Amino acid sequence: MPKRGFGDVELRILVIGSSGPSQFLLTNFILGREVFSEEVYSIASSQKNVGELVGRRVAVINGPNLYDKNLSKSKMRKELRRSMCLSTPGPHAILIAFDLEKISPNDMKTPKLVKDKFGESVLNYTMILLVYDGCLRDRVLNDKVMRTDWHLRELVEQCSCRYHVFSKNWRNRSGCRELLHKIERMLQTMGGHHYINRSYKRAEESVRNEERKLRKKRQPETGRTCQELEEQFRGDELRWQMDAYNARVGAEIRAEAELQNSWLRTSLAVGMGLGFVAGATMGMIIGSVEGPAGMAVGGAVGGFVGGASGAAAQLAIKHLDDRVGSRPPNFNTAFINRFYRAPPV
Structure with a gap:
C-alpha cells in the first residue's frame, strides 16, 4: 500500500473565539454549510464537525468562547480538555477568530491565554482570523490590519503576522483557497507535523x-x-x-x-482526592497539639479544606508535566519552557 502524503491526511483545525459569534461564522465559512446559526454567540460544550475545505478533508473543533461569562472556571477547564480530546492526536492549525471592528482589551490578551492553556509552542501553529462586514478589499484591508490600526497589528504580530480576513457573509467563500494555502504554508514551516505536547x-x-x-x-x-x-x-x-x-x-x-474518557472523567476527582489526603494529613499534624481528639477533628477539617483546593493542586501538578514545548531547539529553551510557564488546562 502506498504511503499517504500530508495532503491525504484529514486536517484537524481547532477554532477558538474570545467572545461573540466570530468563531462560529468561521466554522460555517470553512465547512461551507450552516453548522451554527448566525444567532449563536456561545456554546456550552465542545463540538467537532467534518467536511471539506477546497477539496481537502477537514475536521473543525469548536470549544466555548474563552471569555464566556456563563461558564464556570471548572466547566471551561473541562471543555478545553474536551476540545483537546476532539482534536487528538493534535491539531494541524489553531485559528483564533475575532470581529475586526470590535477588538477589545481582552482580545489583545487572547493569544497569550491560548498559549497558557494549550502549551508554550502552540502559537507556532496559530493564525488570527478576522471577520469583516464591509466594502474594503484586499490591499486596503491589509493596510488596515498591518499599518493603520496599531491594535490589529499588535494582535497579529503575536502569531508571527499570520492572519486572514473573511466575510461575515460566510457563504461568500472566495477566500477559502487562500486560507487553506496559508494553513499549509504554516505547517510546512513546522515540518508538516501537527501540534503536540x-x-x-x-x-x-x-x-x-x-x-x-x-x-x-x-x-x-x-x-x-x-x-x-x-x-x-x-x-x-x-x-x-x-x-x-x-x-x-x-x-x-x-x-x-x-x-x-478517563482523562475527562477523573481529572477533577483526582485533584480533590489529592487535596483531601494532603489537607487531612496537615490537619492531623496541627491537631496533634490538642491530643488525640484534636487530631481527629483537625484531620476531618483539614480533609475538607484540602479537598476544596484539590482541583487547583491537581492543575499545578499537571502543569509541571506540561511545561516543555514540542521539539525545543536547544537546552536553554527547554530549561526556560520547563520552569517559566503559566499553567495549562
Whole structure:
C-alpha cells in the first residue's frame, strides 16, 4: 500500500473565539454549510464537525468562547480538555477568530491565554482570523490590519503576522483557497507535523484506552454482524461490505471515546482526592497539639479544606508535566519552557 502524503491526511483545525459569534461564522465559512446559526454567540460544550475545505478533508473543533461569562472556571477547564480530546492526536492549525471592528482589551490578551492553556509552542501553529462586514478589499484591508490600526497589528504580530480576513457573509467563500494555502504554508514551516505536547499525548492515550474498552464491549455485536455479512456476500463484495462496516464502527467508537474518557472523567476527582489526603494529613499534624481528639477533628477539617483546593493542586501538578514545548531547539529553551510557564488546562 502506498504511503499517504500530508495532503491525504484529514486536517484537524481547532477554532477558538474570545467572545461573540466570530468563531462560529468561521466554522460555517470553512465547512461551507450552516453548522451554527448566525444567532449563536456561545456554546456550552465542545463540538467537532467534518467536511471539506477546497477539496481537502477537514475536521473543525469548536470549544466555548474563552471569555464566556456563563461558564464556570471548572466547566471551561473541562471543555478545553474536551476540545483537546476532539482534536487528538493534535491539531494541524489553531485559528483564533475575532470581529475586526470590535477588538477589545481582552482580545489583545487572547493569544497569550491560548498559549497558557494549550502549551508554550502552540502559537507556532496559530493564525488570527478576522471577520469583516464591509466594502474594503484586499490591499486596503491589509493596510488596515498591518499599518493603520496599531491594535490589529499588535494582535497579529503575536502569531508571527499570520492572519486572514473573511466575510461575515460566510457563504461568500472566495477566500477559502487562500486560507487553506496559508494553513499549509504554516505547517510546512513546522515540518508538516501537527501540534503536540504532553497534554495532547495524555489525551490521545486516554482516548485510545477508551477505544479498546468500547471495542471489547461491542465484540458480540460486531461478531454477529460479520457472520451475517459472510452469509450474504462473497468475494470482493464481502470485502467491501466488511471494510465499510469496520470503518463505520471504528468511527463511532472513536467519536464516543473522544467525548467520554478517563482523562475527562477523573481529572477533577483526582485533584480533590489529592487535596483531601494532603489537607487531612496537615490537619492531623496541627491537631496533634490538642491530643488525640484534636487530631481527629483537625484531620476531618483539614480533609475538607484540602479537598476544596484539590482541583487547583491537581492543575499545578499537571502543569509541571506540561511545561516543555514540542521539539525545543536547544537546552536553554527547554530549561526556560520547563520552569517559566503559566499553567495549562
